[in-house]
Amino acid sequence: MKNRRIRLTGLLATGFSLSMLLLAGRSVAQPVEPANNRSMDSNKARVVEHWTKARRANAIPRDLVIDARGLGYLRKPDGSLEPYGHQISAGAAEKSPTPFARPGGGQNNDTTPPSISNMDPGPGAVIGASYTFSATVTDASGLKSVAFEIQYPDGVTTQKFNATAGANDTWSVALQGFSNGDWSWWVVAKDTAKKGGNTATSDVVDFSVDTGGGGGSTGTDTIGNAEWTAGGAVQTAAGRIYFEMPKNARWKGPWGGFVCSGTVVADGTSGRSVILTAAHCVYDDLNKAYARNVLFIPDQAGTNGSGTDRNCSNDPIGCWVPSFGVVDVNWTTATFPDNIPWDYAYYVVDDTDIGAHSSGITSSSEILDVAAGALAISFATPYIDDGDPGAHSVDFTHALGYSYSEDPNFMYCAEDMITEGADNWWLPSCGLSGGSSGGPWVQPMDLAAGSGPVISLNSWGYANSPGMAGPMFAGTSTECVFTMAKTLDWSAVSDIDGEAGTAADCP
Numbered sequence: 001m002k003n004r005r006i007r008l009t010g011l012l013a014t015g016f017s018l019s020m021l022l023l024a025g026r027s028v029a030q031p032v033e034p035a036n037n038r039s040m041d042s043n044k045a046r047v048v049e050h051w052t053k054a055r056r057a058n059a060i061p062r063d064l065v066i067d068a069r070g071l072g073y074l075r076k077p078d079g080s081l082e083p084y085g086h087q088i089s090a091g092a093a094e095k096s097p098t099p100f101a102r103p104g105g106g107q108n109n110d111t112t113p114p115s116i117s118n119m120d121p122g123p124g125a126v127i128g129a130s131y132t133f134s135a136t137v138t139d140a141s142g143l144k145s146v147a148f149e150i151q152y153p154d155g156v157t158t159q160k161f162n163a164t165a166g167a168n169d170t171w172s173v174a175l176q177g178f179s180n181g182d183w184s185w186w187v188v189a190k191d192t193a194k195k196g197g198n199t200a201t202s203d204v205v206d207f208s209v210d211t212g213g214g215g216g217s218t219g220t221d222t223i224g225n226a227e228w229t230a231g232g233a234v235q236t237a238a239g240r241i242y243f244e245m246p247k248n249a250r251w252k253g254p255w256g257g258f259v260c261s262g263t264v265v266a267d268g269t270s271g272r273s274v275i276l277t278a279a280h281c282v283y284d285d286l287n288k289a290y291a292r293n294v295l296f297i298p299d300q301a302g303t304n305g306s307g308t309d310r311n312c313s314n315d316p317i318g319c320w321v322p323s324f325g326v327v328d329v330n331w332t333t334a335t336f337p338d339n340i341p342w343d344y345a346y347y348v349v350d351d352t353d354i355g356a357h358s359s360g361i362t363s364s365s366e367i368l369d370v371a372a373g374a375l376a377i378s379f380a381t382p383y384i385d386d387g388d389p390g391a392h393s394v395d396f397t398h399a400l401g402y403s404y405s406e407d408p409n410f411m412y413c414a415e416d417m418i419t420e421g422a423d424n425w426w427l428p429s430c431g432l433s434g435g436s437s438g439g440p441w442v443q444p445m446d447l448a449a450g451s452g453p454v455i456s457l458n459s460w461g462y463a464n465s466p467g468m469a470g471p472m473f474a475g476t477s478t479e480c481v482f483t484m485a486k487t488l489d490w491s492a493v494s495d496i497d498g499e500a501g502t503a504a505d506c507p
Helices: 042-050 052-058 233-237 329-333 479-487
Strands: 008-013 064-065 074-077 079-082 114-120 130-138 143-151 160-162 170-178 181-192 199-201 204-210 221-228 238-245 254-266 271-275 292-298 324-328 347-352 395-400 408-414 419-422 422-425 440-441 454-457 468-471 501-504
Touching: 042 292, 079 204, 114 181, 130 143, 130 181, 130 468, 160 170, 233 238, 233 254, 238 271, 238 395, 254 454, 271 454, 271 479, 292 347, 324 440, 324 479, 329 479, 329 501, 347 479, 395 422, 454 468, 479 501
Parallel strands: 324 501
Antiparallel strands: 008 170, 064 074, 074 079, 114 130, 130 170, 130 221, 143 160, 143 181, 181 199, 181 204, 221 408, 238 254, 238 292, 254 271, 271 347, 324 347, 395 408, 395 440, 419 422, 422 468, 440 454
């Protein structure tokens, strides 16, 4: 028998992406009949009915990224970048001409090959079926090309991928399709010097693949992007969010559909449940509007269907329609990326309104945080960069979310957490794709229970390099905004499209 080869495919690295909300509408709809034959509230039922097959197909991740110049973009599913809050096209980087020295020096006489360092995955790393490969490559005369070559476990078959330049001289490419076994890779870089340029080839780096997933983080491995198969509390509490936001500042015309992730968090109150997500999944800071037609589907990975659909009865515990969202006022008064320190928010579900829930396969409760469970949210300072690498270290952090491209799988990345600037935690190898925005960061993760405290969430990434940023909860207004979500009177929030939310003006 001939050996069967699994072909790897390259993907654009994605950072992250989005979430939403809407108050049930004003038009009267026929009630939806859930599995238990209880009629859903007609206003809330309209939200479920709104998400037709066509609307679901057109909904995209609200995946916000930053380029090397510090400009914000919305990354589309095809990898293209749409300017966010400006009109500068992606790729129109401000370039200064390469200086040429007088005869006897400079580019024309460059005989030094490129420098290659910081290869990720490093020696002995264990990755999942998908991973974002990266390396730092520099050259005084400029780089003509950077390619990553992957060698299969058979020790013979190789495949080459052209890498993309990102911030801080980082070149990367996201790959998927790995199978279990021992693999190798190396980098080949060529500069722009005369006579064909100088070429550098890195040392060969050996790594292993374990597609078992489910927090298969053992030893010193780093997981860039893999399916979460361990189940547990985090899977039932986390879910996918559908929502709409306006396409212009006048809120005229059809609104665009988006997807994000969110997590039910323990709020210690009765009568309501609170879903933690990213602010960019709740409030459109560009067009100044709160999301509408918001639908939350917890444990969507457990669906009996083939993927996300509006059939709540084939999901483990059905769907919920939030009543309003809460963000920090600083998110509303600035535009991404100037407001990234405040990219956290909450959706609030009315547990006294049984019509807010469209029942699923098992309808154990009409109360969201009872049916789905809830994770603790921590506002204390987490462990950071303890210098002890690997899953056994105290700063080893899991980030999870629902990927747009891996529907309906619940995905995760895991590694030691560091900082990115003064306002964000950072997972440098995380390759979670669009749709995971708003998903939880758990530290520490109890793998046996699939549970732990939520210390941040998926917020943003860079346009052409791996990594995920998460806003800091400790020492910020996150807890203050949470308090408003737990205590705000229902009557204090409008039910008009674009106004179904409130901004907390916290100290």
